[in-house]
Amino acid sequence: MAGSNIEDMGDAPVTRVRSLFEPRSDGLGGIPDPLPWLKAQRSVPGFSKKMAASFNKMDGPLDSFLRKINYLRRIVPCGTEIFKQNDCGDHIYLLTDGWVGLQSWGHDGEEHILDFLIGYGFFGFPCKKTGEYCYSAIAITAVEVYRFEVAQLKSMITGEPSLSVAIQSDIFDQLMRAQSRQSAMACKHGIDLVASALWDLADRVLVTRKRANGSTRLQLPINQSMFGKYVGVSNVYICKMLTMLNAAGIKVESTNGGIVIADFNVLREFVQRSN
Numbered sequence: 001m002a003g004s005n006i007e008d009m010g011d012a013p014v015t016r017v018r019s020l021f022e023p024r025s026d027g028l029g030g031i032p033d034p035l036p037w038l039k040a041q042r043s044v045p046g047f048s049k050k051m052a053a054s055f056n057k058m059d060g061p062l063d064s065f066l067r068k069i070n071y072l073r074r075i076v077p078c079g080t081e082i083f084k085q086n087d088c089g090d091h092i093y094l095l096t097d098g099w100v101g102l103q104s105w106g107h108d109g110e111e112h113i114l115d116f117l118i119g120y121g122f123f124g125f126p127c128k129k130t131g132e133y134c135y136s137a138i139a140i141t142a143v144e145v146y147r148f149e150v151a152q153l154k155s156m157i158t159g160e161p162s163l164s165v166a167i168q169s170d171i172f173d174q175l176m177r178a179q180s181r182q183s184a185m186a187c188k189h190g191i192d193l194v195a196s197a198l199w200d201l202a203d204r205v206l207v208t209r210k211r212a213n214g215s216t217r218l219q220l221p222i223n224q225s226m227f228g229k230y231v232g233v234s235n236v237y238i239c240k241m242l243t244m245l246n247a248a249g250i251k252v253e254s255t256n257g258g259i260v261i262a263d264f265n266v267l268r269e270f271v272q273r274s275n
Contacts, residue, residue, distance in 0.1 A: 195274065
């Protein structure tokens with residue numbers, strides 16, 4: 001039934017079908033016409049200006065679109081996995097309340113390729129080649145999402161070019177902002193992780209080492225590959241983080257004989273500051 005909404009309260013059974021614009025009776029307040037809500041998001045930091053502008057130009061078409069398309073409204077409890085990476089991507093989602101975490105892992109199952117939060121907008125677009133989701137989506141808080149069938153959504157936006165542009169702009173802007181934010185966060189987290197692991201090993205070596213010459217140079221009896229296994233990440237990731245450590249002033253060199261720390265005092269001070 002077009003314009004309908006099957007309400008799903010987490011794992012509870014589906015109870016009835018109602019319109020998106022019908023007042024809610026679940027204690028969470030009423031759902032108004034979405035146009036004012038979408039326009040109000042212009043004041044929210046980070047909301048896509050392109051998307052807001054596109055929505056503003058199409059009051060009639062957007063209202064008509066949302067009333068015609070079928071969707072499933074869900075209140076998803078905190079910690080619930082909305083879909084998994086590599087699941088068949090039959091649906092696209094619109095997040096209207098709460099926070100969703102998007103996570104993706106490399107083929108080795110170790111290295112995070114994508115890991116960030118969204119607090120609004122569309123997500124769950126499947127890979128064009130495989131038709132599968134490229135990442136997992138997890139409810140970080142209790143969230144409200146609207147689920148659309150991919151085939152029907154594609155059919156609907158064919159006649160609404162402005163809506164297609166708005167959705168694509170929203171996805172692009174989210175990814176660009178998240179990529180920049182996550183890159184900074186991942187580098188900081190990765191550097192701290194690797195530095196702490198290096199100091200843990202260095203501290204063990206220093207306990208047994210005789211420092212007759214008072215040198216602060218230290219060679220660990222473990223090579224880069226073995227160090228990666230010790231930390232629990234890929235060798236490629238360790239290589240990147242060692243490079244970042246050097247850029248941060250922690251001079252570390254990977255040799256055949258093991259990882260060499262130029263000055264363990266500098267490493268120790270860095271770890272202490274990080275903690």
